[in-house]
Amino acid sequence: MDRDGGDEAYREEVTPTSFEQGKVERTIVHILRRALADSPVPASSHRLPFQDYVDETPTDGRSLEDEDDPSDDFEDYNEDGVGLCRLQHASYAGRGLRGLPGGYSSLDASRPWLCYWILNALDLLNALPAPSTLSTTSKPPTKRAASSSSTLASMTSRVVDFLKRCQAPTGGFGGGPGQLPHMAPTYAAVNALVIIGTEEAYSAIDRPGLHAFLLARKRPDGSFTMHEDGEVDIRGTYCGLAAAALANVLTDELVAGTPEYLASCQTYEGGMGGEPGNEAHGGYAYCGVSALAILGELRRLDLPALLKWTCERQMRFEGGFQGRTNKLVDSCYSYWQSAIFPQIQPLLHLHHHQEEAIEEVKRVEEEVEEVEEKDEMEEVEEIPRPGRECEGDLMFDQLAVQAYILACCQDIDGGLRDKPPKYRDYYHTCYALAGLAVTQHNIDPATMPPTCLHGRTATDLLKRIDPSHGISVEKVQRARRYFQALPAVNK
Numbered sequence: 001m002d003r004d005g006g007d008e009a010y011r012e013e014v015t016p017t018s019f020e021q022g023k024v025e026r027t028i029v030h031i032l033r034r035a036l037a038d039s040p041v042p043a044s045s046h047r048l049p050f051q052d053y054v055d056e057t058p059t060d061g062r063s064l065e066d067e068d069d070p071s072d073d074f075e076d077y078n079e080d081g082v083g084l085c086r087l088q089h090a091s092y093a094g095r096g097l098r099g100l101p102g103g104y105s106s107l108d109a110s111r112p113w114l115c116y117w118i119l120n121a122l123d124l125l126n127a128l129p130a131p132s133t134l135s136t137t138s139k140p141p142t143k144r145a146a147s148s149s150s151t152l153a154s155m156t157s158r159v160v161d162f163l164k165r166c167q168a169p170t171g172g173f174g175g176g177p178g179q180l181p182h183m184a185p186t187y188a189a190v191n192a193l194v195i196i197g198t199e200e201a202y203s204a205i206d207r208p209g210l211h212a213f214l215l216a217r218k219r220p221d222g223s224f225t226m227h228e229d230g231e232v233d234i235r236g237t238y239c240g241l242a243a244a245a246l247a248n249v250l251t252d253e254l255v256a257g258t259p260e261y262l263a264s265c266q267t268y269e270g271g272m273g274g275e276p277g278n279e280a281h282g283g284y285a286y287c288g289v290s291a292l293a294i295l296g297e298l299r300r301l302d303l304p305a306l307l308k309w310t311c312e313r314q315m316r317f318e319g320g321f322q323g324r325t326n327k328l329v330d331s332c333y334s335y336w337q338s339a340i341f342p343q344i345q346p347l348l349h350l351h352h353h354q355e356e357a358i359e360e361v362k363r364v365e366e367e368v369e370e371v372e373e374k375d376e377m378e379e380v381e382e383i384p385r386p387g388r389e390c391e392g393d394l395m396f397d398q399l400a401v402q403a404y405i406l407a408c409c410q411d412i413d414g415g416l417r418d419k420p421p422k423y424r425d426y427y428h429t430c431y432a433l434a435g436l437a438v439t440q441h442n443i444d445p446a447t448m449p450p451t452c453l454h455g456r457t458a459t460d461l462l463k464r465i466d467p468s469h470g471i472s473v474e475k476v477q478r479a480r481r482y483f484q485a486l487p488a489v490n491k
Helices: 006-011 016-038 086-098 102-124 149-166 183-196 199-203 207-217 234-247 258-263 282-295 303-312 338-350 354-375 398-408 426-440 473-484
Strands: none
Touching: 016 398, 086 102, 086 149, 086 426, 102 149, 102 183, 102 426, 149 183, 149 199, 183 199, 183 207, 183 234, 183 473, 199 473, 207 234, 234 258, 234 282, 234 473, 258 282, 282 303, 282 338, 303 338, 338 426, 398 426
């Protein structure tokens, strides 16, 4: 490890990423200390994943005792400790349906995404009225906060009307009325309409037009362009297949050659990149895995290698997931990464690869420990992993992810953030809650009940989420029953 200045000089080398990592770690340690002090749950009932760790020194070696508490700089710290601020998140999301701050004007081409992120958060929180009670008229909302069932009912109908205007005459949805149809807002719009789940919402989807739009995006190698003359990557393929599957327009012509293309995006690391040969990335890995799961073609991947790579993306300090090697934690990857596990684990078990994958993960962990000891670098103790003590059946530490989301990412006024000290937004609110839902529900609910931090199932449990579509299982099943009863589209 001797680089010109010796071991000491090498250890003190600072990169932009390591500098930001140190800031995040110091902030998180202070937050976790306060979360432990504020937690209404006695320490003896169940220890937090980070409870034995918060007095340790972060990886940059700087002392925590001689500096100000950085978490004092933002007033929206979750003073309730490690519980879910359910009502506050529902209120924050509901207000977003009524209107958005001016800062969101930069997302003018992503307005169906905003509809999806907000509606999905409300649905996972079980804060949306049942489809049978939703209004089919477009009454204007009152000036009251958008949290009551009647207000939400009127707004969901207005969302349907808005998304209709985003749909192109030739099929597919654009980022706003009159905009070019694009795979990404098409996915978001279909998901939003399925979440609303009314006859009005379902009938808003032009199924023949959607099928024609998707076919026009199809390339000979099985991939899809994002829009006419647009870029090609694994996102477009996933967005198109997911929307087609929900609307029941997934024809043989549409998927020809696609499993082969998707499998070619797996990298030597085990994850999946945006295109063949690209670096493995959590968002792209999710898209590839979910697209292959929709097609029933997951066996085309090297599943043990994928499992190993995904396990390694869980941050041992923070408990949440990173998107790529040597990157920072981000709450959105609590969904993108954790949703891979329930999709691939049943196949690993079915094909007796599970023990091989577990042994490979253990082998890599042992090698990392040996290297760290050999280099005599400062040790950062691994967070205790209660998830390995039968606290769930997913092959990562479910409780550590929950602790990161609940203690570090919640705004007390509602909404969730990427990481402290960043601010809340609707994107991270949606995907942090989606990730929380994945970690709470085990693969086999008949034999493994929900896994909630401190056993707070009654107050913190979210709806069960479909890991391939990113919306609740309830809404996916309801949409399938509706669309499968409709005539098939022309092939």
